[in-house]
Amino acid sequence: MRFKILILLGVLTIAFSSCRSDFETVASTGDLKFSKDTVYLDTVFSNISSSTYMLKVYNRSKNDISIPTIKLGKGLNSKYRMTVDGLQGNNGKIFNNVPILARDSLFVFIETTAAITDVSSDTFLYTDQIEFDSGSNQQNVELVTLVQDAIFLYPERFADGTTETLPVGDQKINGFYLNENDPVHGNELVFTKTKPYVIYGYAAVPPEKTAIFEAGTRVYFHANSGIVVANKGSIQVKGKQSLTPKMENEVIFEGDRLEPAFEDVPGQWGTVWLSSGSTNNSFENLTIKNASIGLLIQNNDGSTVQIKNTQIYNSSNYGILAQTAKIEGQNIVINAAGQATLACTYGGSYTFTHSTFNNNWNSSQQQALIVSNFITGAVPEEKDLAKAQFNNCIIYGSYATEMTLSKKTTAAFEYQFNNCLIKFDNRSANVSTNPLYQFETDLLHYKAILLNKDPKFLSVSKNKLNIDDTSAAYAKGNTSYLINQDIIGNTRTLPPDLGAFQNKVFPK
The missing domain is CATH 2.60.40.1510 (ntegrin, alpha v. Chain A, domain 3)
Structure with a gap:
């Protein structure tokens, strides 16, 4: 036993000496x-x-x-x-x-x-x-x-330590009303390109007021932040065509993490929410990046939401989620969303022309397009789908089937696809006999459909859904639905290409 103790002491002495030499610098x-x-x-x-x-x-x-x-x-x-x-x-x-x-x-x-x-x-x-x-x-x-330098907009913190909130139904969210007579910022309802804006919490457009976003405006949202347009309130985004890749005239909404590692990370902020009863809303030359839901449009007052030359990328849930809404969309590009790039649900009225809906989200549940006339659990569950019309559009993605039509027979369900490229696997028995998906024989709802053809986007991972003259979408559009310029201002030739981009030959 004594011999073992001596050996142990010897080992400890050697180890201790070794450690001491590490600090002799x-x-x-x-x-x-x-x-x-x-x-x-x-x-x-x-x-x-x-x-x-x-x-x-x-x-x-x-x-x-x-x-x-x-x-x-x-x-x-x-x-x-x-x-x-x-x-x-x-x-x-x-x-x-x-x-x-x-x-x-x-x-x-x-x-x-x-x-x-x-x-x-x-x-x-x-x-x-x-x-x-x-x-x-x-x-x-x-x-x-x-x-x-930036203009920071955020909820007021009161003397008792509580923070300003907004009423949403029976709940409250962290947020504040934009003030047209703010003592620090002046008119907070007019956003300009003079300085970028950083928003904490939800900035709300009050009833009977209009928030205007002028060309070149940049808005950065902190986590769990966004914009809410109240009942009878309005939002008007007035971007213009840019002349350089810097998108100097585009209005851009994105998260406030500016590091390159966060450039394409979905779900960094909340949404632009057009709540029930909002009115006279319009978006032109707008880019929305990395939100949870790019645009959430619910039960607007019957006025048409105009969306033109708008790009929405990397949404963790939906690019556009519309519920009982009325939308007129032209030259829209939506790419990558956790559930759907475009969901027109719970009825409404929708027309999209020369638009590109693509979803390469890494999930078998994702879709490029969802159209329905009901929401399970709502009261009532069904609402009339007065119109869902898609003209000269591309509906594509990485999944075998990128479109779902869900119909309840107790409410109207009016839909039509004209000169569209659609990715849809109709080989399963329950789909091939479904009257909603008869692309070749149902001429009332489908005209000149290109099924499962490759649009050959320039780079889906980089949100570049441009096409060239090798694309299946090249020159397949119908001139009856022509929008003279594409999303970036290029003049369309005749017959026009499908989707939001007019073709361009790219360097090899």
């Missing part, structure tokens, strides 16, 4: 290597914290070293902050005697919260550098952040 000699020489912290809004970015620092030598100082060039006044291998240092700005073992590395995590007053007035860049060591051994890694 020599001073850094300025030979550090870095994962990058400049850390670009992507665009942030003024006074809003950035995401966290990583820098890796390598010791390639055979020696355990100690870096005398790691600090921000602007010292304690810097708007950047760091942690170094989990250590906070002096306010996240200055670190002393930081060790790195031989052929090892350490992690530096960087964030910033900069105001527009901190940046250069001509470049809007906030810059600094991380200084490793000093004197002749000093090595620098540059830090660069683009800071955008």
Whole structure:
């Protein structure tokens, strides 16, 4: 037993000695290597914290070293902050005697919260550098952040700690009414391109008021945020055709995470909600990205919602969800949605011309198009579908069947597809005999249908649903439904192509 104890003590002594040698370091000699020489912290809004970015620092030598100082060039006044291998240092700005073992590395995590007053007035860049060591051994890694000034709209916080809410049926949601006489912003019902807007919670258009979004406006929504148009309220989006790929005249609604990693992440914010009784709503040259539901349109007052030259991408649930609505749509592109790119449900009246509905969501349950005249559990469950007409459209996606028509016989169900490309697998017995899907023989509801032909979109994953002259949709449109210009202002030739884009030959 005594012999075993002596062996154990010997092992512990060797281990202890080995550990002690790990901390016997020599001073850094300025030979550090870095994962990058400049850390670009992507665009942030003024006074809003950035995401966290990583820098890796390598010791390639055979020696355990100690870096005398790691600090921000602007010292304690810097708007950047760091942690170094989990250590906070002096306010996240200055670190002393930081060790790195031989052929090892350490992690530096960087964030910033900069105001527009901190940046250069001509470049809007906030810059600094991380200084490793000093004197002749000093090595620098540059830090660069683009800071955008913005108008922030959010619910009021009251003295008792509660936050302003909006009534929605029997519930309340985090939100506020836009004020045309706001003491800070002036008329909040007119959105301009002067500065971007960042919205927290739901911004509501009051009854009898109209929210106008002028050409070039940019609106960024925080998580669980959006726009609500109240009963008798209106929204009018007045984008214009852009002359460059920067989409300078387009109105854009998207999430407030500006990092490239979030560019195409669905469900970052809520929806634009036209609630029951809203009126005189119109959307033109609008792009909606990464919402839960791009447009939620419910029981508008009988006036027609006009949607023209509008793109909706990466919605976690629906691109457009319409319930007992009335919509006139032209040159619409919707791509990628968790359930359906377009759902016209619970009756209503709908006409879509020269539009592209594509769904490549990674699910066997997704659809490009759903049309129905009922909602299970509603009172009443059925509403008349007065019209669902699709002219010169593309209805496509990655699933075998991209269209579902659901009909209750106790309410009207009027539908018609004219010169449309439709992806639909009608080989199963219950579908092949279903009177709703008789594409070749039912000439009342289907005319000149292209079934299961490839539109050959330019790049579905990049939301580029343009086509060229090899597409099955090329020159298959009916001139009776012609919209003279496509979604980006190109003049359509005769006969026109199906979908929202006129064909273009792309470089090979």
